[in-house]
Amino acid sequence: MSDGNAIGRTLTVSGVFAGYDAADVLHDVNLTVEPGGVTCLLGANGSGKTTLIRAILGLTRPRAGEIRFGESDLTTLPTHRIVGAGIAIIPEGRKVFPRCSVEENLRLGAYEIADRAEIRRRMEVVYDRFPRLRERRGQLAGTMSGGEQAMVSIGRGLMKAPELLIVDEPSLGLAPNLVEENFETIAGIAKQGVTVFLVEQNVHQTLAIARRGYLLQQGRVVESGDAKSLAASDAFQQAYFGAGH
């Protein structure tokens, strides 16, 4: 699975049960995100993708199981310590801070960094990737278009200079041409050596850029493997194209 030149830590989710109130949404979920490339998590609405991301980020505490990133145990760490460990998130729905400027949004991405020169340097990297954000650095993010907000959200994630970037439903609510652009951006980020854990409903484009993936159904991992064999599996065919062919 390794890229040859990929060095870094592996995210390991083992035996995780999690949910809200009395009901478990995730049942004994096991998966690993190995360093390098794009690993994807596929699954229909309500299959537990969002709950798994929340569990990894410490927003919903697992009832059982363990989440590790390399040697460090994330299971009981508060969220700000988890993202401090080299993990960044591009959340579902982009979640830019609407009443903060573009620059402030980016600053928040590197919140734990105090060194101004380093922040400046990372901002320039983001601005080079999205020149439009440089033009609009002073604009309130809430007044921008959906596509521009997607750039802010991705840029904010990159500000952490993460080892692992979790991308949650990036194409949700975007126009088709923007979806295309978004996938290219994500593939580009992965090529530069950032490990990407991509959660998506948009199967074909996801499998086109992913190396490896997991299929989640009703809170259980029902299939895993490299992108090709995942697409060919019975469970996948059944989930996405219905049974009986």
Next chain:
Amino acid sequence: MDIAFVSQIVVSGLILAVIYALVAVGFTLFVGVFNVLNFSHGDVLMFGAFAGFTAFLPLAGLGVTSPFLQLVLVTIASVTCTIALGLIVARFFILPLKGAPLLNTLLITLMLATVIREGVRLFYPRGSNPKSFPALLPTDFVSIGAINVRVDTIMLIFAGLAIIVATGALIERTRFGLAIRAVAQDEETARCMGVNYRLVVLGAFALGSGLAACAAMINGLYYNEVNYSMGLMLAIIGFCSAIIGGLGNIAGAILGAFIFAGLQIVGSLFMPFSSAYSDVFAFAVILVLIALKPTGLIGERVSERV
């Protein structure tokens, strides 16, 4: 009406506006970071006034006779005690209620307010009597044309304005301020950016309570009196100011405070029977304002996009 009389009222209105603004900013901060209407805020302020007053009492005996040094020490005592009490409130009564129904947090802050207020009344020596707060600033008059104003009044107004401006800069320009704004807009996403949520809540309560201490000091130095029930009215007015400005909005809270003080001035200038009805007038206008602009004067200018 002669100009001297009008200027007198305008000056006292400015003092009121500054005090209200300092209280209102606290209310709006607490709503921003925790979505809690903290009704103990006024009584935390009163506690700060009593802490300052208490710190003053032994100073002359200890040989500290310079009014300036006395003022510095009294202010430090007031601000420190108020921040400490605010932090205790946040840490032990507000933060544990994360996720609880809003009415429960509201009820807890109301009960805390009562405990602090009645605690001071019962346990402070002769706590139900007003205490005379010392005048630690120069009390001579300066004349500007026909207008005579006391020096300490001008100093208090400028000090209050400076604190308000500094608070605005803290919120707008610093990393801590950015964290407060981020948490106010979207707590979970702020945490995902690496913001330590509990620390930001505690910091906001420390800041809000410190500002309340400043309000208590200005109030004490201007009226030369503190009493155990002073927090109640200031809390109601500060809360009103925060609401008319649009809760959660710092600039709005300051604007609301100036509007409320302005209404009181207008009320005392133009209502019959002098100033007795100025509060009635001000609150009545606020009622109308809230009915007309339920989301506050500075509404959301940014709509969330999907």
